[in-house]
Amino acid sequence: MKQKITLKHIAKELEVSISTVSKALKNSEEIGRDTKEKVQAFAKLYNYKPNNIAISLKNKRTKNIGVIIPDIVHHFFTTVFRGIEKYANKQGYNVIVCVSDESFDKEVINMEMLANGSIDGFIMSLSAETQQKQDFNHLKEVTEQGIPLVLFDRVSEEVACDKVVINDMEVAYQAVNKLIEEGRKKIALVTTENYFNVSNQRAEGYTKALINDGRKLDDKLILKLPYKGVEDHMIEDFINTTDMDGILCVNELFAILCLRLAKKKGLRVPEDVSIIGFTNGILSRYCSPTLTTIAQHGEEMGERAAQMLIERVESEIDEEEETYRTEVIEATLIERESTK
Amino acid sequence: MKQKITLKHIAKELEVSISTVSKALKNSEEIGRDTKEKVQAFAKLYNYKPNNIAISLKNKRTKNIGVIIPDIVHHFFTTVFRGIEKYANKQGYNVIVCVSDESFDKEVINMEMLANGSIDGFIMSLSAETQQKQDFNHLKEVTEQGIPLVLFDRVSEEVACDKVVINDMEVAYQAVNKLIEEGRKKIALVTTENYFNVSNQRAEGYTKALINDGRKLDDKLILKLPYKGVEDHMIEDFINTTDMDGILCVNELFAILCLRLAKKKGLRVPEDVSIIGFTNGILSRYCSPTLTTIAQHGEEMGERAAQMLIERVESEIDEEEETYRTEVIEATLIERESTK
DNA sequence: TATTAACACGAAACCGTTTGCGTAACCTCT
DNA sequence: AGAGGTTACGCAAACGGTTTCGTGTTAATA
CATH class of the missing domain: 3.40.50.2300 (Response regulator)
Structure with missing residues (x-):
């Protein structure tokens, strides 16, 4: 089992400092020609890839999106998810899915699990129980912490955030x-x-x-x-x-x-x-x-939701001045045999 | 927007060291009664939650499982996923899903994205293209790095890992x-x-x-x-x-x-x-x-797969001596109207 | 009173990266 | 030859935690 190689390993092996290795791999001007080549060759040989977790910690950006849906064995949610995943992946984001199973408590627990640094933002559709209880404190807490949130389909007026719905x-x-x-x-x-x-x-x-x-x-x-x-x-x-x-x-x-x-x-x-x-x-x-x-x-809905979320996440302006948008996707009637 | 609170904030506010705060929150014997109470009260008041990313970096454990499936808008995969998510969540794991869309290249890219520290192990079902090409190098690389892998349903004999299939x-x-x-x-x-x-x-x-x-x-x-x-x-x-x-x-x-x-x-x-x-x-x-x-x-399949994976991930013995198991789930015939 | 153990806490290393800054060595110019 | 400028690199801090070890203070013991 060959252990995952780190900057430290390369540095030791090549008898240079860690920072030199890091800069060399980023093709920094600071580093000399031959040192760069040496480092890059070594890194390629041993298939070096930077550790995502370390980068996340440094950047305070995980490149993960949290998706919480009531049910995964459900055609509509599944198509929305596909749209989210598609767009997110294209932008270099991964998607962490949690299923609330229509339960308020699970929704809360899942959000809390993810809100502690695991994700950069949430895309959600409210659970049945949450809509019934009309309790949105968990959502508000998250947005107050500055974590962007996009609701789709099952939304609520009481939550101030971006939304995607159909007409x-x-x-x-x-x-x-x-x-x-x-x-x-x-x-x-x-x-x-x-x-x-x-x-x-x-x-x-x-x-x-x-x-x-x-x-x-x-x-x-x-x-x-x-x-x-x-x-x-x-x-x-x-x-x-x-x-x-x-x-x-x-x-x-x-x-x-x-x-x-x-x-x-x-x-x-x-x-x-x-x-x-x-x-x-x-x-x-x-x-x-x-x-x-x-x-x-649904797929379009998912894509739009992901797009809105990622825009928020990547926008530098911290205080968005709370100008939240609600995108409306036009649903269409598909005529088949059950009508004349 | 109230910023996420860290150990450092608590330490500064209470004029103790970071390590004291950390220990106090873990109820360490090392820390005095009143200091502990003070710290814990403060932490609760400000709703302190440790940063998952930092812990992941320290522990080299993310508590994330990577799932790669060919299609999400598909009843069978969806039920398997539900089983995975259910069991994983119960064990405190989150699930990152990637969809290969039946494409070999996407499967490879997704694996590489996740293999750099984002997850503790993989659960996968092979894409159509991968089965056609019979190219499993991406899977082998991952297992060689010591990342546990469980294949389900669409498996291959050429890959040495745990598997879950039906009869x-x-x-x-x-x-x-x-x-x-x-x-x-x-x-x-x-x-x-x-x-x-x-x-x-x-x-x-x-x-x-x-x-x-x-x-x-x-x-x-x-x-x-x-x-x-x-x-x-x-x-x-x-x-x-x-x-x-x-x-x-x-x-x-x-x-x-x-x-x-x-x-x-x-x-x-x-x-x-x-x-x-x-x-x-x-x-x-x-x-x-x-x-x-x-x-x-499918749900049972997913649960078993998740269970096998988590056991691997959490087993201390690094070299499992390569005794991989293949679990067989008994499929059952459901008789309805299309047969006599 | 001197020795020592218990207690309560802090310093520092570590996880793997990134990056601003300091600096040794060499080069160039006057 | 000394001033000044490059070049090419290393140090160290930072991200947010955990944990080992060291240490100052106090109290108990000989």
């Missing part, structure tokens, strides 16, 4: 409008408990579209489900007991379940009922009939 | 046997080009099961597809021109495509043709008919 309200509005244009009379909404910012926005878009068309809201057409532990019967009851000819679902799973249970009831999709879901995932593409969905462009 | 051959054998027991006469195999260790193992199980039943192999019943860029027509031609009543697919996507295209041809599943896929992902659970699949237990 949830508008795109939900468009989606419902499409159903209206199809001639749907009874359009249902399948959403989550209302502590999710995104669900609220989407519900608002739904409402606006109906109102705009001169209809009035019918609570019977709105189903609120828990975020986790959804079981078939919850949706089945709703579909079996409610008369509807169009459904907007705030996520992909709900849409797939609606599709399946509508078919089970004997409804034809899209003849009897149209279905539109959020998240243009693999399920929507491969189920049958294929699902019309709203693509959130 | 691909046996479970494929079982799956085909199930089709035989159903009375299937013409069982097809849809697999990838043969540089993938896992595909080879699965193909071998397929072959063995047929031979064992006294049949002979029919090349016309075997379809080899590229790993990326599979298009419908490749499978469609195969299904339309070949007579078959059972299909084993080496991954989930192939199975879903077969299912769809068999249905398109007018075949009933499972009446006319049975389909079994690998990877018990979300697609298999929610398509219709639901797919019988082989569950690879």
Whole structure:
């Protein structure tokens, strides 16, 4: 096992000082021609690479980004992550991922683990529990320490930081409008408990579209489900007991379940009922009939988030005068077989 | 913005030495009662947390694990990652993820980035290109430097390290046997080009099961597809021109495509043709008919890999005498509607 | 009263780099 | 020959901790 070689080793071997070696490797003008060549040749021969940790300590820059997401086995987060990783890597950054598992406590613990020097900044999407509790002290502490933070998708107005979101309200509005244009009379909404910012926005878009068309809201057409532990019967009851000819679902799973249970009831999709879901995932593409969905462009979102974060990290101005930006990515409706 | 507090700050403020502060915070016997209390109170008040980077440099231990996988938007890798992250976090480790994107070069670059002190060990699954090229020098270099490595799923015999795999051959054998027991006469195999260790193992199980039943192999019943860029027509031609009543697919996507295209041809599943896929992902659970699949237990795999790695990292014995283990996780057949 | 042990703390080395500054040796010019 | 200027390098501090060892003070013991 050949030990990792350090400046000290090279210095001793070549009988020069450590600083000479360091400067020689950086091609400093201070160092003589032949010394430089000697050092560089030796370093190449033994495949010298500077120790990242030492450099991090010196520079107070780790070139690591901390990403905290609620779930990794989840198409949307996974695509966002891919975007983050892609951009970050291009800029020479590595990505440390922690999964909050929708838990407030884990989110806090993970942040604290990473905030002690391990990373230069955070990219996060809030856990369900955090959104429910509306407790953002851990985020505030981090930003107060001067660690840049970018929130995406599941954000909160109470946290002052850069954000990347999609135009949830508008795109939900468009989606419902499409159903209206199809001639749907009874359009249902399948959403989550209302502590999710995104669900609220989407519900608002739904409402606006109906109102705009001169209809009035019918609570019977709105189903609120828990975020986790959804079981078939919850949706089945709703579909079996409610008369509807169009459904907007705030996520992909709900849409797939609606599709399946509508078919089970004997409804034809899209003849009897149209279905539109959020998240243009693999399920929507491969189920049958294929699902019309709203693509959130997760990868782009991740790239933008990473870009915003790295800009913050690398900007020299310490006090950014608190001019935080919120980037809005335009979601797009992908029409497939579940609508006409 | 309150700056991160260090030992030095505390020392100056309390007019003691840095070492006294350090010891006091560790509750050392060396330090007097009241000094300890004073220091600890001050530290708590200002929320002092030691700098991870400094500790890493001192200990030559980062408490970071490097994970390199071919793709993150992929159910199997994602579940493995979840297992890794779960176990690692429990042990106080963080996980740095890099995505090789099935590229040899990216795999090499990522490894080099992380190998210079950023991590204590690697958990990897080989990229398609690496398996194709059969070039493992980057892996060997890393292990020669004494950095522990655990390979999972896509492994190679040429690399001496710990490994975690599933019993691909046996479970494929079982799956085909199930089709035989159903009375299937013409069982097809849809697999990838043969540089993938896992595909080879699965193909071998397929072959063995047929031979064992006294049949002979029919090349016309075997379809080899590229790993990326599979298009419908490749499978469609195969299904339309070949007579078959059972299909084993080496991954989930192939199975879903077969299912769809068999249905398109007018075949009933499972009446006319049975389909079994690998990877018990979300697609298999929610398509219709639901797919019988082989569950690879990715999460368990990840946990085992993390456990093996951390044991290596933390074992004091530097020379492990090269007794590397290969753990085999038992895959299980999940029967659903696509088989009888 | 002199010796010694216990106590409580500080100095300094170390982890691996970077970098500002000091300086010995040589060169050049007058 | 001495002043002044290069050249080519080393010293040491710094990043933020941990840890070994040394030491001044006090109290206990002979």
